[in-house]
Amino acid sequence: MSLISEFKEFALKGNVIDLAVGVVIGGAFGKLVDGVVNGVINPVVGIVTGKGAASALLDGVWNLGSGVLNFLLLAAVVFFVFVKPMNKLKAMTEKKKEESPPAPPADVVLLTEIRDLLKK
Numbered sequence: 001m002s003l004i005s006e007f008k009e010f011a012l013k014g015n016v017i018d019l020a021v022g023v024v025i026g027g028a029f030g031k032l033v034d035g036v037v038n039g040v041i042n043p044v045v046g047i048v049t050g051k052g053a054a055s056a057l058l059d060g061v062w063n064l065g066s067g068v069l070n071f072l073l074l075a076a077v078v079f080f081v082f083v084k085p086m087n088k089l090k091a092m093t094e095k096k097k098e099e100s101p102p103a104p105p106a107d108v109v110l111l112t113e114i115r116d117l118l119k120k
Contacts, residue, residue: 035067
């Protein structure tokens, strides 16, 4: 098996693509969680303890909204640029494998020819 075909088989496995997408989405989700903690929870705790202002909470909610939008856009881009084309490529590869049945071995072909000649 050549190096290129081995790499192609490795790269087209679903697990590799899923792992890469998971890392990217996980990083974006981590930023989203940080935005919730820093933008909403910390200002609420500050207001309750008397050390914060309501304007910090409003700013945090605004930043949280932009963080959610950023996360959704990143998820859409990852889906349409990586996941969708890889699924289509995998489906094409599987269809190609199903369409071409394996050729019978040479001895089976020879025996089939002998059988057909004997029938005549």
